[in-house]
Amino acid sequence: MTINSKGEWRRLLRQRRRCLTHGQRQHQARAMATHLLEQVLPRLDRDALVAGYVALAAEPDLTPHLHGTVALALPAVYQGRLQLRRWSWGEPLEPDDCGVPAPWISAPVVEPDAVAMLLIPAVAMHPDGFRLGYGGGWYDRLLSQPAWAQRPSLGVCFSCCTAVPFAVDPWDRPLHGQLTEKSVQWWRHPWTGGPDDQKFCGER
Numbered sequence: 647m648t649i650n651s652k653g654e655w656r657r658l659l660r661q662r663r664r665c666l667t668h669g670q671r672q673h674q675a676r677a678m679a680t681h682l683l684e685q686v687l688p689r690l691d692r693d694a695l696v697a698g699y700v701a702l703a704a705e706p707d708l709t710p711h712l713h714g715t716v717a718l719a720l721p722a723v724y725q726g727r728l729q730l731r732r733w734s735w736g737e738p739l740e741p742d743d744c745g746v747p748a749p750w751i752s753a754p755v756v757e758p759d760a761v762a763m764l765l766i767p768a769v770a771m772h773p774d775g776f777r778l779g780y781g782g783g784w785y786d787r788l789l790s791q792p793a794w795a796q797r798p799s800l801g802v803c804f805s806c807c808t809a810v811p812f813a814v815d816p817w818d819r820p821l822h823g824q825l826t827e828k829s830v831q832w833w834r835h836p837w838t839g840g841p842d843d844q845k846f847c848g849e850r
């Protein structure tokens with residue numbers, strides 16, 4: 647079967663992800679969090695924020711594993727755009743315009759330079775670091791702003807949904823790396839923003 651469109655890939659990969667049992671997804675999310683805690687978070691500024699997400703049904707749920715380890719911002723879609731808002735553990739969430747639990751409208755909006763790492767949920771990842779989401783273009787539009795595109799970013803994805811050769815569109819922006827239950831892999835140096843560092847990318 648030839649798969650031509652992002653829509654077809656999205657359906658296939660969402661189905662593949664749903665085929666994992668709840669226990670498998672939990673186990674794999676815990677492994678992802680361990681990679682993050684051991685390999686990534688120690689390299690970040692102590693005061694900096696990590697932009698996470700509230701996991702939807704079959705997405706890897708990392709947030710509970712980060713409790714007490716980092717200060718978090720969460721996405722909120724209102725008035726046609728995605729913002730990141732400060733969120734502290736235990737604070738209530740309310741559905742945003744996409745129906746995803748998000749910080750209250752009164753929570754401070756976070757500027758790009760306060761964010762040390764963007765964790766971006768991905769339905770699938772492309773072999774060159776591009777991300778396939780649900781199709782709303784929310785993160786695409788966020789990353790079309792250079793200040794956000796420069797922030798270190800990791801696509802968060804089960805390994806069964808990586809290396810997917812979907813056709814990349816002109817608006818797709820490559821992420822710095824991907825986080826799976828197997829490893830953290832980098833395509834671009836996340837902390838210098840400079841050209842590929844062979845040694846660094848060799849750590850894949």
Ligand SMILES: Nc1nc2c(c(=O)[nH]1)N(C=O)[C@@H](CNc1ccc(C(=O)N[C@@H](CCC(=O)O)C(=O)O)cc1)CN2
Nearest residue numbers: 699700701702703704721744746767779780782784785
């Ligand atoms: N957890 C999470 N939060 C996120 C995103 C995301 O991909 N995941 N977004 C990324 O852009 C933005 C919201 N965009 C969204 C776009 C579509 C659907 C959607 O189609 N939801 C399905 C249910 C998905 C599921 O439960 O697995 C639906 O309503 O049928 C959800 C969020 C910001 N917040």
Ligand SMILES: Nc1ncnc2c1ncn2[C@@H]1O[C@H](COP(=O)(O)OP(=O)(O)OP(=O)(O)O)[C@@H](O)[C@H]1O
Nearest residue numbers: 652777778779780781782783784785786787790817
């Ligand atoms: N910078 C942008 N400005 C305006 N529209 C954009 C921009 N980037 C993407 N879009 C629109 O958003 C949609 C994104 O579609 P695509 O199938 O690539 O979604 P996706 O990357 O899976 O979505 P998401 O980022 O929400 O997870 C397209 O219709 C595209 O035209």
